[in-house]
Amino acid sequence: MSAAESRPVTVKPPRTPTRRFEARRNAIIASAVAEINVRGVRGMTLGDVAARLDLVPTGVIYYFKNKEELAAACFMKAIERFDALIGVGLAAGADERTRLQAFVDAYFEFKRQAALGEAEQIVVFNDVRALNSAPVGEAYVNMFRHARELLTGRPGAELPRLDRNARTHLLLSELFWSVAWLVMTDVQDYGRVARRMGAILADGILPPGVAWPEFEIPRLTRDEDPSAEASAELFLRAATALINEEGYHGASVERISARLNVSKGAFYHHNETKDDLVVACFERTCEIMWRAIRAAEAEGGSGLKVLAQASVALVHHQMTGNLPLLRTSALTTVPKSINTQLVRQFDRVSMRFASILSDGVADGSVRPVDVNVAAQMITGMINASAELSFWAPGLPSEAAAAHYVRPLFEGLLSQAPAAG
Template structure:
């Protein structure tokens, strides 16, 4: 790792690092990755990292001045790993299809090896923005550009930059979200699961010859919502935005209050506890998702039409400036005391997506796919729409369906929709 990485590369004395120094530093990073993936940037402490290694906190500070520097080292290592996988994928074939499928296969094989103890785990990027370190942000943006290079379009008909951006965001988001559900499978099956994801990314969910269906976009907000009262809505929005940006621990009472420019006393006037507000944020997200599901199912049609309608409605909702949906990746840092119930609620949504996909396979509108994998990919696509404006600037709520939703249904490398 170079000196521009923002982390200490040499012992404090300035001498060249010894093998022992590098070994201990690597052990600290590995320990920090475990804490970072469980608690996020805000929740990780040097004390917890040190305790995993039977060290005192000062033993960690000898290598990293503070937890932000340590978190940066974790993220930089993860970015380096992804850059390696992307480089290997680029060398795997001459066309986009071969490169994209190779990238997904390589990632799932890496995760198999990591879960088997054959190589080190890496940090997940759920709340990398919470660190807000320029060197990490720059490296992450470069990684995104490298991933975008996997998607070029056919020779002589290169894909426009906005579409490559949207599809690269979709590809990476599917990979990042997979850590939340791949553990439902034995680690020996990770390559098999990766092949199934790769097939969906390459060929899409729609059956061959199935055209993009026509549907109306249901209204997902309700004036009679019991939480539609203005002050409650403000707290929901502030908490949801902070959790999406910085994880559960980043959305402290102090930070939520500061975002609204109110006192902690005002916070507790409207909310019993922070966890009560967090649960309310999740509850609002489920209600919006179920409204979309119920509306599409009530209108009827093929499985493809119902699912496309749900996805388009939710992505448009995300991008229209409404109260955002809570990113499901926030579950990774929520305390165990409330996590289990939240996971069950999201599983119910995922199971419904799988059921709709099964309906589509039965009626011939959806190609035969692994519905469990596909349902998680649908969730990831909806989830990642919250950041689509960052990585694909210029897309609007009205154009997102054509340039972001349809590639999951028609294939990541499908022609750009008009």
């Protein structure tokens, strides 16, 4: 061995990023967050991110090699923030109710600060699965497990894993969904919303001593509905599934056509434009939601019974996969040219939920709650059922009422349903 070969090799430690580097990197992430929250993961481009900062795209590539890496950084930062908020809840004390309210309070205080520019905005989680990033997916699952510690159940009556999973999914989804309707709330009232949402999450909307109503689940499909093999119906189903999985921009003409194994020419033979098909998907979802409400109202009963029956019917319908409902959270990335009319339709549904809640308060079947907040939470629960099977695997559709819908009505701190 020569002297040169025996000489120890010196490995230089990686250079510590400078403050200027970190500042520019954080600015790029903030710009990307703003883009993703408007356009979704698939719609965000490095060019648009750069333009917000008066940079050229290569200026972004110096920090992130592609948009997937940049989007992953955005989600990792959001997960880190949520983990910290969950930590606030867990550190609030041994009492489960105190921990849950502390988590909700911390979340809305963060949203208040972000709205006032006192804290950085974070990316919404609507399109997190569209990124298809293993590190982000692993971090999100770890965050979910962390949040699950908030809902252990009472001593001696611990919640089974299936119930903890379903309730944790519901808890996180309600906070995620709040970004869709907080715009209608004055920033200074966010703390008020937190207290009212926390009370519903903990105790539900049933008054003490009121039992869960008995009812049959109404059938939401009709004989005149198009068959699953009909050409137009095939495109509706494919577009709905893709929007649910990957957001508005993820459901491109190419991807919809590929899912059906047809050409783009075949797509345009059956659809004028992609947006026409997207509008049809949203309109059908609204139509089915109204079917559930009308069917429950036609059968009559207390406000609670009508609301529970409609909610169970919609969640059951979504989980059976028959004429699937579109995730209403996908509205956040729909172009403004069609967004306004679609939001108005969903607002009408939420207003009806609020009206039914008011009926329940009046007849004593619903405890006095903020009906506007409760209505949005019911909409959020229905919206999140599109991903329930992912977080509560093995939960059959006929069991969704007991393990997923009732916990919102009876409170996340209520006991698990009896086995069998």
